[in-house]
Every structure is written in C-alpha cells, then in structure tokens.
Amino acid sequence: MNDAAPAPLSLLRSGHIGQLHTFLNGRQGQFEAGEIGERDLLSAFQPFDSSDLTLAEGFRSWLSEHPDAYAPHVAMAAWFLGRGWEARGHMTSNLVSDQGWRALQHFLAQADAFAHRATTLTANPLVAATILGRVSGTRGCDLTLDDVQRQAYPEWFTRGVHDNPGSYTLRRLMLLNLRAEWGGSEEHMLTFVRQQQEARLLSDMDVQRLWAEFHSHVSHHALHFANDPVLGVERARLAADLHPAQSEQLFIALSHARAVTAERLEALRRFLTAAEQDDTITPHGNFAWALHNSGDWALPETPRIGALLTRAAGAGDPDAAVMLGRLQLTHPNWRLPDALPLLKAARDQGHTEAAETIVYLRGLVTHPTESDAAQKRDDILQAANLMSGEMSWEVYRQYDDYERQFALEPRQKYRYLHRAADAGDNDARLELAQQLRAGNVELGEDDVLRPVDTAPLQGSLDYAKHLLERAAGSGHAASGKVLKKTSDRDWQAATARRPALRPMSHVPAPARSGFRLSWWHWLAGIAVVRLIASLFGHQW
Template sequence: MTVSRAAETDPLSDLKGARYAELQQMYEGLQAQFERGQLSEAELHAAFGVFWRPDPALNEPLNAWVQSYPESYEAYTALGHWLLSRAWAMRGDEPVSRVTDLGWRGTLHFLEQADTCARHAVNLARNPLTAWLLIGRARNLAGCQMTLEDVQEQRYPEWFSRPLAKNPRSLELRQLMLDHLRPEWGGSDEHMFAFVRQQEAGGQLGAGDIHRLWADYHARVSHHALHFLNDLGEGVSRAHLAADMYEPHSEYLFVALTRAVAPDAERQGALERYLHAAEQNPALRPQSTFYWALYNSDRFLEPLLPRVALLLSRWAASGTWAAAVALGRLTLLNRQWQLPDPLPLLRRARDEGSREAAETIVYLQEEGLGLRAALTDSRTKRTDVLHAAELSSPEMCWRVYQNFAPYREQFSLDARQRYRYLLRAADTGHNDARYELAQQLRAGNLEVGEDGVLRPVNTQPLQQSLDYARHLLERAAAEDHPGALQALRTARDTDWKADTARRLRPHNLLDRLGGWRKKS
C-alpha cells in the first residue's frame, strides 16, 4: 500500500509552518495503518525518515510538536529521528580515532537525548517498531557489547527481542542487528555469520529477505576488509558476491574496485550498475565512500556525467546534502565538465547546517577565480568563511583566527571572539590550531575557564591548562603533526606539572594580531 497522505503533503513544510494538528493526524494515520497490517515497515520508516535531517532549525518546531501533543508517539518518534541524525552528523564518517573532541561531545549529547526520547515513545503505541529501531541505531553508535556466545544462544538486547516478538518477519530489525554485530563496532565476522545463519534456520523470513540478508552480510564484510584490514582481495571478492545477490550493492563493488585500483573498465561497469539501480529506485542513497570513489574516477567519468549529475541533483534536492557537496567537489575536480551549478544546492545545505557545504562554497569561490582569489581577501569571501566557521569548520575557524582583524571590523566582533575560533579550530581537529593552542596554554598566555571559554592571561600555566595542552599535542602527534611531535619529544615530565612546568615563550601571534591580555 502506498503512503498517499505523506506523498501528497510535505511534512517538513507542515512542521516549519507550525501545522502540528495536520502532522499529528497524518502520522497517527500512518501508524494506525501499520498496526493494522496495511502499511509495510519500509513505508513507515520512509515516512518518518523525512525527520532524519540534522538541520538545527528543526529543533524548535519538533519540540513544539511534542509540547502540543505530549502523549504523541508520533511526535516523540519524529523528534528522536532528528536527535539521532544530529548525533550521527556530529560523529561523522571518520574512524573512531579521528573523531574530534567536539564531535565526541556532540555525539554523546544528542545520543543520550535520542535514546531517552525513543524509550519514552515505546510506551505510547501498541507496536512502536520505529521507536525501537531508533534505540537500536543509538546502541550501534555506542558500540556492540555482545559476545559470540550471546549470538549463538540468542541472548539479544531488548531493543531487538521485544519488537521482534511483535514483528517476527521484520527485515529491518534483522538488518539493524547485523549492523550492530559489525567488527568495527565491537562484533566480528563470526558474529554476523552466526546471526544470518540463525535467521535462515529460524524460518521466519521469506527466501527473498534471507537472500537480501546474506547480501548485506557480504557487503559489510567487504567494507571491513577494505577500510579496516586493508585486505583488497577479500574486499573485492565479497563486494562481487554482495552485488550479484542484490544489485544496489554494486555501490560496494564500485568502491572496492576503486580502492584496489582495478582496470577502468571494471570500475566503470560497477558504477553503471549502481547508477541503473539508483535510477530505478528513487529511495536509494549511497554511502559516503561512494562519493570518494567518484572523485577518484575522473579518467572514465565524463561519459557518465549526465546520469551522475542528475542523480546527485535529485538526492541533494531531497535533503541529502552530501550529494550537493559531491556536485561541488566534482566541479572543483574539473572545471571543463558541464555540470549543474552546485551553488544553490550548497547554499540550501549550508543554511540547514552542513559544514561541508559551507566549506565547498568557499573553495568554489577561490577556485573559480584562480590563484589570485585564493590568496586575496574580500568582504564576500569573508562572509562565506565566517558562515563555515560558525558551522565549526576547522579550516575556516583557523582562517578567522589567523586573520582576525578584518573579520572583527566587518562583523563587529569582540576581540575575545578570536580565541573562540582558535578553540573551535582545535576542538574540531585542525592540527595547526591544536599545536598553537597547546603552546599558548603552556606559555600561560591563555587558559580555559570553568565555562569552557578561552581567555587571555599572563600567568604560570594551570594544571588544567597543561593537561589540555598535552591532550591537544598527543592528538595532533597521532596524525603526524611535526610541531606536536617535536614538542612532545622535547618536553620533560616536569613540564606537565603546574608547580614545576617551564613557562614557554612562543612567538606570540595574539599580541601581533591585536589580541588583548589581562594581567593576573
């Protein structure tokens, strides 16, 4: 059965227009259809999926919907989707070791709220499958705690076992558990294999769903082999199996062949398979690794550009902002390609909180006018840079910090805000900023207050400052930053204790660029 009411209206427009009664009626109807068996779990998931959009502007109207209908399963579930999308956006796609300090704090903050929201929602409906799926996704972010024996003995967490009792033929629940058991999240290949075998033997799923579950298993093994084990042969082999079992998984094959630097003809063939699948299924969306593979396919991409550009534009228009960024980056990759103008889509993405879109707008402006533009400052460029900095772009925060005077003048900034951009650049993973801040803390030029605000001082460094400085240097050194490596090599044990630390005297950018300092 099709979701006619949801298809005819735009839930986000209703939400932003404060039409909460219409939203409530629509989603109550969809949930009721699902509970009567008239709507599939996939259709219901797609209907709530419109709220999986990490736009900060949705916070207020979603909470207003909850306040207007405090016993609404639908309102809490929609809010839970938004909160979890925010957690995932803060987490990003980097390996755990490269998630920034700000990223971890934001992830944990939104993860806790999403989990609380979804757990409240499960008590508000007869069959709260969608809310249980949210809890499962939140647990995936937190990591798998199950042993192989737990899987073999079917000792599953309640977010899986309770909704499965009411939805014994649910493929989505099983796909979520398969994700939970992935090696990179604390499970293993053996965990996943045992689980799929168990589901096959259980007889609850039809042959088509079992076939899909095996395809998903091979796709996840391929991903882990490629990106965590660097086993290109296994990655390609498993990706072939996944794609042959489920055509949309040709995305994994395209990525695997690109990682393995396979012949162009093979890579192009895999890409064409995925493009065909995506053209046939408007709901299909690629993973972040797909975009990476696109950027590394310039030798054979040109004949496929019309199809690629059409899909990217369609995905971006529906709110997949990674696709807008991909369109911008492909434009940067080759200015001779006749691609749609990415700026309107990028601006929409930036306005909805996409840091990557904001950065790409700056890079497009610089690349579009050549080297002189990249080196020349302007009011328009500073506006775009500050937009990106406010969205916590490490590079753009660092630019504002380094060249603060014109930003201060143009935007009437307080002098102390300069240090805010330094802290944010360091907090979001810019290694030059980490090094700069660490050395300024060790010099007693700056300190972080109890409120988390960076302040200029002129005093012997505090223990808290030294601890934070060491943390920053260690994170930068882990990514081979030369200055951080040198600073850690030359530091003595006594340099990390407030009563014995040598106060550094680094070249002081703060004074030279117009900072101010209070006397202690």
C-alpha cells in the same frame, strides 16, 4: 510515502503542527491496522533523520501540544541521532575531535531517551525500535559470539521482531551492529544471517538481500581495515550478484583494487541502474571516494551521476550535496549540476561540511575582486559558526579582517581559536597548547578561553599536553617536536617554564597558500597517484 503525502519537514518548519501530527498518527494507525507495510511507515518518518537546526522551534511546539504522543517523540529521537552524527563527522574514530565525541554522546543520550519513551506510547513502535538499534550500533557492538549463538539479543531487536516477525529493517540493523569494525566479527554476522534464514520469517527475497548485505560488510572490512583488496572484490561480487544495489560496493572495491576501467564502469552502471529503479537507494561516502578516483572514462555516466546526487540532495540528504560539490572540484570537466544552491540549503540547515564545501568552491574564482574576498570571508565565518575547526582557524589567524568586516569583538578571537583546536585542527591545537603553556590564556570553568598574563595553571598545562598528544597522534610533526623537547617539569605548574611566545594578539598568520584541510591533502594524494599511474601506463 506517496506523492500526495505532505512534506513533514515543511509542515514542521511552517508551524502546521496539527496537519503534521494528523498525517503521522494516520500512518502509524494504518501500519498497526495492517493497511500499510514497513517501508511506507519508515518513509513517513525518514525525513526527521536530519541534522537541520531550523527544526528546533517546530519540535518544541509539537511536543508542547502533544507531550504524550508517539509521533513527536520518535521524530525527535531521529533528529537527535542525525545531529549526533553531524557533530561527530564521518571520519574514522581516531580522527574524531574531542568536541565531536562530546556532542555525539550528548545527542545519543537524547535520542536514546526519546526513543525509549516512544516505545511506551503506541502498540507497535517499530520506528522507535529502529532508532534504538541505530543508537546501539553507533555506540558499538557489545554482544559476544556466544550471545549471538544463544540469540541473546537486546530488547529493541527481540521486541521489534516479536511485533514485526517479517521486518527486514530490524535484521539489517542488527547485522550492521555485528560488523567487525564495530566490535563484532564475520562469525557474528554469519551466525546471525544463518539464524534468520533458518527461522523462515523473512521472504526469500529478503533473505537474499540479507546475504548480500553480509558479503558487502565483509568486503568493506577487507578493504578498509584488513588491507585485502582481493577479498574485498571477491565478496563485493557475491553481494552484487545477490542484490543489484550492492553494485555500489563492487564499484568501490574495484576502485580500491585498481581494476581495469571496463570492470569499474560496468559496476558503476549497474549501481546507477539499480538506483534509478529504486528511489530509496542513496549513495554512500565511499561511492564518492570511488568517483573522485575515477577518470574521464566515467564521462558518459555523469548525467546519471548528477541526477542521482541531485535527487538525493533534494530529498534531504545533505551529504549528497557535499558529494556533488566536491566532485565539481576534482572533476570540473564532468559538467555536473551546480551544487551551490543545494549546498546553501544544507548550510542553512546547519550542515558543517556543506558550509566548508561552499568555501572550497569559492576558491575556484580565478581573479577574485574585493567583493569576492568579502563574500569568501562571509562563507568562512558561517562555516566557523557551524563548528568547522578549519574555518575557525582561518578566522583566528586573519582575525583583523573579520573584526573589521563583521564588527566582531576582540575577545571573540579566542573563541575561534578554542573552537578550532577542540574541533581537531592540529595547527590550532599547537597554537592553543603553546599559549596555555605561556600563560597568555586560560580556560575558565565555563569553558570559555580568556586572555591572561600569569603563570599557567595545572589545568591549563594538562589541557595543553592533551592537545599536543592528540595532534602528534594524528601525524602533526610540529606538535611531536614540542612534546619531545619537554620534560616532566614542564607539565607541573610549580616547575613549568613559560615559553617565550608573543601575545596572541600579535601572532602573525602562518605563510601558506589556501586551506590545509585533510580534504586538500587527500586531493593532492589523488593527483600524485594519478600522475604515477599515467607514467606507468595504468588506466585510472
């Protein structure tokens, strides 16, 4: 999209539906007439790949005015997909909460429906095909190696390539879908890339980029799933040599392998240069991890790092704002740009991690006043209302303070406990499980947690056991101990004993300093490793 083009999200928020519709219809028409290419078309629709909750009213108006038009359907499909990933979170699948899985499936169904409808509303629905490809990839690869060898690909890909024989984006999405960690394999990917090379429909440059993507995916799997840093570095080098943007993966791989500083710095510089030359390049989450694990040897590059993250956040990538904020926490001496304005903008759009990061940054205040404490509670409550499990637990355990400051109702306390447990906070899972077993609360058919004083229902016991098993399965020792102490009779309503617990309204806040997020555990781990490395004379 050129500099003179309007900002689609601004038009949507401000209610300028006609101007927005004309612009996107024009772009689609230009693409189908061969006047612009794939990149310009995708750039026009890219802003809708967002989890911004403030867009809902604009979408309703747009769809009401143009119920049978391509543009609003494909834009909403992208938005639903973005909301699904925001609800799921970017952790590995074993750490996704029940709430996260439910929300993801709900939004994937919406994205799938709107994208499929969009494919019937224009001659060449390339953007809709890319969204269907991303939905498919999120659900996991269901293609066997035999399917790939026979080129028995799904319709979103076959029709998309038929209509757009030279599309690199469609090939890139299919390659993503074939990754080993999503149900495919290296052989799946290798077979696919060779097919694309032999078909001679892509330019030589795009074939080279596709090979670079292939080696990068193999590197990622070697590092994060196969515990093979040597292979990870080897394949990342191949990827970076084929395409400079893959220097990001090389930087990540070298960081995993604890490579010497000079190599890591060179890879970092190569990636920053590539990103400066192509403003469509944005950093990934593992890039942030590698930066967090970098030492002050990266200081000369911090202005470029700050510029990259600020550019990405300003262009609508809330994850970049989170990266910037968390780097300020781990590397305060890097003097990066202030992340708070970008984080607040992301929070206003409904981004949970941005809201959480604001709370962490508030913790840097060395001598907080009562006003600072009140502001921090406000930030915590905003994050809790964006479904943060950790912050919902903080509201629950210090509910008296929140009730006074925000005039909350007593019954709302239980909502925050349920939200915290459902979102995956293990302390909250244990607390809720024990309260359910004690008959102090029960979950109604409307999914609302209510205080009671009665023998636990079978449904309450089943849910309590599920909560404890999820917590214990993710390493929560206290939940594991409770499970070991119980017998089969404790999980049957007819024979269950009610644990002697105090009512929820009298449960004291557990003694602990600060937040117990996995984020903080992770930072502590980094600090320990840094200390050990320095003791043994290794460069970090």
